[in-house]
Amino acid sequence: MFEIFGIPSAALFGQLLIGLINGSFYALLSLGLAVIFGMLNIINFTHGAQYMLGALTAYLLLKWLGLGYWEALIVAPIVVGAIGIVIERVFLQWLYKLDHLYGLLLTFGLALIIEGVGRNYFGSAGLPYTLPESLRGGQNLGFMFLPNYRVWVIVASLTVCLGTWFIIERTKVGAYLRAATENPTLVRAFGINVPRMITLTYGFGVALAAFAGVMAAPIYNVSPNMGSELIIVVFAVVVIGGMGSILGAIVTGFALGIIEGLTKVFFPEASNTVIFVIMAIVLLVRPAGMFGRRA
Amino acid sequence: MERVVDPTTQKGSALRAQSQTIAFVVMTVALVIAPFVTYPLFVMQALCFALFACAFNLLIGYVGLMSFGHALYFGWASYISAHAAKVWGLPPELAILVGTVTAAVLGLIAGSLAIRRQGIYFAMITLALAQMMYFVALRAKFTGGEDGIQAVPRGTLLGLFDLRNDMTMYVLVLVVFLGGMLVIHRIIHSPFGEVLKAIRENETRAISLGYKTDNYKLLAFVLSATLAGVAGATKAILLQIASLTDVNWPMSGEVVLMSLVGGLGTIFGPVVGSFVILAMQYKLAFMGEWVLVIQGVIFVACVLLFRRGIVGEIAHRLHIKL
Numbered sequence: 001m002f003e004i005f006g007i008p009s010a011a012l013f014g015q016l017l018i019g020l021i022n023g024s025f026y027a028l029l030s031l032g033l034a035v036i037f038g039m040l041n042i043i044n045f046t047h048g049a050q051y052m053l054g055a056l057t058a059y060l061l062l063k064w065l066g067l068g069y070w071e072a073l074i075v076a077p078i079v080v081g082a083i084g085i086v087i088e089r090v091f092l093q094w095l096y097k098l099d100h101l102y103g104l105l106l107t108f109g110l111a112l113i114i115e116g117v118g119r120n121y122f123g124s125a126g127l128p129y130t131l132p133e134s135l136r137g138g139q140n141l142g143f144m145f146l147p148n149y150r151v152w153v154i155v156a157s158l159t160v161c162l163g164t165w166f167i168i169e170r171t172k173v174g175a176y177l178r179a180a181t182e183n184p185t186l187v188r189a190f191g192i193n194v195p196r197m198i199t200l201t202y203g204f205g206v207a208l209a210a211f212a213g214v215m216a217a218p219i220y221n222v223s224p225n226m227g228s229e230l231i232i233v234v235f236a237v238v239v240i241g242g243m244g245s246i247l248g249a250i251v252t253g254f255a256l257g258i259i260e261g262l263t264k265v266f267f268p269e270a271s272n273t274v275i276f277v278i279m280a281i282v283l284l285v286r287p288a289g290m291f292g293r294r295a
Numbered sequence: 296m297e298r299v300v301d302p303t304t305q306k307g308s309a310l311r312a313q314s315q316t317i318a319f320v321v322m323t324v325a326l327v328i329a330p331f332v333t334y335p336l337f338v339m340q341a342l343c344f345a346l347f348a349c350a351f352n353l354l355i356g357y358v359g360l361m362s363f364g365h366a367l368y369f370g371w372a373s374y375i376s377a378h379a380a381k382v383w384g385l386p387p388e389l390a391i392l393v394g395t396v397t398a399a400v401l402g403l404i405a406g407s408l409a410i411r412r413q414g415i416y417f418a419m420i421t422l423a424l425a426q427m428m429y430f431v432a433l434r435a436k437f438t439g440g441e442d443g444i445q446a447v448p449r450g451t452l453l454g455l456f457d458l459r460n461d462m463t464m465y466v467l468v469l470v471v472f473l474g475g476m477l478v479i480h481r482i483i484h485s486p487f488g489e490v491l492k493a494i495r496e497n498e499t500r501a502i503s504l505g506y507k508t509d510n511y512k513l514l515a516f517v518l519s520a521t522l523a524g525v526a527g528a529t530k531a532i533l534l535q536i537a538s539l540t541d542v543n544w545p546m547s548g549e550v551v552l553m554s555l556v557g558g559l560g561t562i563f564g565p566v567v568g569s570f571v572i573l574a575m576q577y578k579l580a581f582m583g584e585w586v587l588v589i590q591g592v593i594f595v596a597c598v599l600l601f602r603r604g605i606v607g608e609i610a611h612r613l614h615i616k617l
Binding site (some may be wrong): 037043091094095098100102103104105106108109110111112113114115116117123228229230232233235236238239254269272273274277279280283286287 | 350357361363374408410411412414415416418419420422423424426427429430433434441548551555583584585586587588590591592593594595597599
């Protein structure tokens with residue numbers, strides 16, 4: 001053990017690690033928001049509720065079907081993504097020609113419904129989710145204790161984030177997607193089924209949120225409220241990063257997680273508000289956001 | 296854009312100018328009778344929310360700015376006026392004034408940040424800033440954290456009227472509400488208001504005509520925050536409590552819902568909407584958390600099927616302006 005700026009190393013690195021974990025969730029969620037906004041022109045307020053649904057699905061899979069963490073990591077995003085596809089077909093597809101505002105209002109309403117139903121059936125208190133045997137324990141690095149699960153979360157979310165970036169920026173499907181974002185009518189004229197692409201994009205964005213939710217389940221308790229406060233922070237992250245750039249969303253997410261973690265060490269009173277303060281500063285200095293173009 | 300019942304494109308402006316006056320008179324008469332036929336406390340509470348919703352509607356309906364963080368001004372005004380009345384011992388009129396000024400200052404700060412971005416970002420910024428101030432309220436000593444500020448004295452208005460009497464209180468709330476409505480009416484029918492509507496319709500065009508639209512948007516934002524502050528401060532004195540509920544994000548959502556149900560961009564829509572939503576909350580209080588679900592369903596239904604809202608639909612059917 002040693003000290004840095006009078007802070008014990010274990011505390012400092014411990015908070016940094018928590019910061020990185022939160023950063024992973026910020027990155028995954030803001031990535032999903034950016035992908036959805038690009039195609040649907042809708043800010044998906046339901047994103048937090050869908051993140052919660054991911055965690056809840058993992059919990060129910062374990063309780064009802066005895067399916068463990070690894071299965072949940074695959075099944076929950078598919079289930080919640082499918083729910084997302086239904087939501088897109090039933091509700092969202094009618095809004096594309098209207099003002100952005102209506103998308104926000106409708107998804108806000110959906111978030112209230114999902115969260116309300118969750119609270120009725122599962123209460124506001126958290127439900128514990130046990131960690132799989134294979135990910136328990138950790139490494140003692142001398143200057144800190146490194147739990148295996150947290151390393152896994154960071155690695156997994158980085159992989160998924162970069163994979164998404166690769167698909168969108170480097171593959172043919174991604175090229176179609178980017179083209180449809182710029183000019184859907186033209187892409188349709190080339191014989192590509194844009195409405196189906198929009199539906200699948202929404203499903204994919206929602207699945208990303210559910211994936212984050214499953215990974216969050218063992219760290220935080222599974223509770224119906226877990227998404228609503230997170231989503232507001234993620235909105236701030238999106239304002240800071242701008243939604244124009246996939247890589248920008250990922251970098252901003254992780255960076256803000258780390259900054260938040262460090263704030264917890266050096267100035268704990270401000271840890272809840274630091275991201276919002278950074279947002280205010282960014283708006284003053286670079287109104288278009290760190291990676292955004294002036295609209 | 297469909298959300299706005301555009302006052303300038305319909306025919307027969309003389310008749311429509313009257314329709315608003317008639318509606319205002321009918322509303323005033325109804326509100327004078329109301330405390331004798333129903334619970335005064337309910338009407339007073341609804342009037343505070345109605346003013347709050349009208350203030351919110353001033354932005355979305357007449358400037359096209361969607362604030363998703365209006366609880367910030369409502370809640371903080373109620374905290375400050377509750378603190379002023381209870382700890383500083385200020386009379387109610389000064390307590391409300393202090394709360395209102397606080398809301399105006401907060402509106403100036405938040406507004407000058409939020410107008411730097413357009414559209415959907417504007418909504419996210421206002422929401423994020425409101426959440427930040429929620430955390431500040433949660434941590435600050437004077438707000439009493441989870442307990443809030445309780446047992447706020449209603450006091451004596453101007454040293455003459457004892458507000459512990461519900462009827463005296465009712466007169467104060469009604470005067471505040473009607474005053475707020477008249478201020479809003481004045482704003483949207485002034486040359487300033489015409490520029491606001493121009494910004495709503497086509498901001499680029501307004502800029503090219505030489506208007507400094509940022510200044511107009513900021514002033515409109517501050518006015519809206521101030522009126523929301525009046526509503527919050529009055530509510531704190533009325534219910535003798537200021538709590539976290541009033542600054543948290545569901546409150547920001549609730550005021551949106553009230554305006555949406557009543558009719559965005561109509562003068563009387565938010566008033567009707569707040570009475571409807573508040574009545575629903577009273578009637579359905581026994582259903583606990585399901586109220587949240589019902590509110591969500593109303594949101595979805597309004598957006599998909601009923602975008603004009605109650606008053607907007609009536610105005611549309613009768614070809615009048617309300």
